[in-house]
Amino acid sequence: MDPKTHALFVERARIIKALAHPSRLYIVDRLSQREHCVQELAELVNADISTVSRHLSILKNVDIVKDEKRGTKVFYSLHTPCVLNFFGCVEKVIKSSARERADLLEKES
Amino acid sequence: MDPKTHALFVERARIIKALAHPSRLYIVDRLSQREHCVQELAELVNADISTVSRHLSILKNVDIVKDEKRGTKVFYSLHTPCVLNFFGCVEKVIKSSARERADLLEKES
DNA sequence: TGGCTATTTGGTTAAATTGCCAAATATGGC
DNA sequence: GCCATATTTGGCAATTTAACCAAATAGCCA
Numbered sequence: 513m514d515p516k517t518h519a520l521f522v523e524r525a526r527i528i529k530a531l532a533h534p535s536r537l538y539i540v541d542r543l544s545q546r547e548h549c550v551q552e553l554a555e556l557v558n559a560d561i562s563t564v565s566r567h568l569s570i571l572k573n574v575d576i577v578k579d580e581k582r583g584t585k586v587f588y589s590l591h592t593p594c595v596l597n598f599f600g601c602v603e604k605v606i607k608s609s610a611r612e613r614a615d616l617l618e619k620e621s
Numbered sequence: 622m623d624p625k626t627h628a629l630f631v632e633r634a635r636i637i638k639a640l641a642h643p644s645r646l647y648i649v650d651r652l653s654q655r656e657h658c659v660q661e662l663a664e665l666v667n668a669d670i671s672t673v674s675r676h677l678s679i680l681k682n683v684d685i686v687k688d689e690k691r692g693t694k695v696f697y698s699l700h701t702p703c704v705l706n707f708f709g710c711v712e713k714v715i716k717s718s719a720r721e722r723a724d725l726l727e728k729e730s
Numbered sequence: 731t732g733g734c735t736a737t738t739t740g741g742t743t744a745a746a747t748t749g750c751c752a753a754a755t756a757t758g759g760c
Numbered sequence: 761g762c763c764a765t766a767t768t769t770g771g772c773a774a775t776t777t778a779a780c781c782a783a784a785t786a787g788c789c790a
Contacts, residue, residue, distance in 0.1 A: 658766080658767090659766070659767060659768090660765095660766070660767085670766085670767075670768095671767085671768075671769080674767060674768055674769085675768085675769090678768080678769095690767095692765095692766090693764090693765055693766045693767080694765090694766060694767085695766075695767060695768095
């Protein structure tokens, strides 16, 4: 693999890695409805505020979300909404594997 | 967050995690063109065969790829090609952040 | 300035991921 | 059965990730 191709796939993985966590996926899901401040998100994902703040900085580092400070609060919103397209395919994968497990069960019975 | 919702996002993250590695993304990319045996993939990603075998088992665990044994070789192919849709959005994210870095540079100059 | 609220960051620990080597396993041909 | 080829798996060390608490920072208002 030539260096440029390698760099491209490293970069792609960097983006996908940022999404590869249940809390971060849920945060993205909530932000797809409307902006939220850190505190609100912490309640939604039911985790320590500092933990959520770290999740948000990971998402911000790859520009999936953006932040805007208003007063003492920081409001986060989706910067690249197309990441929501991921979910559609992910559901397909889940269903496909669920179907296979079901098929397998039928054959076994 | 209720338990069902939580389980859904854990499951989604499981799928996305399986893709969150440069070598695995490259493997998916190659398999989108045609099936390959483990040896071929090891050469393509330039890694130890055992390492590639582990990457493949990770992808297989979430049903992104499937395998078929023929003789002593095991051929892998894409089982859920829609994961390729991920790439389109990932490129957008990359470009969007690249654009912003560019804008930032302009403003600074 | 001092106090209050909201968020980020440092430090630490536990857990998960990755990669390689070596050993085990499976298949086909002699 | 025995050998050669192809793949998987066990074991280990190094790196990364994740979570929490505590401390630092930032903005607002009295």
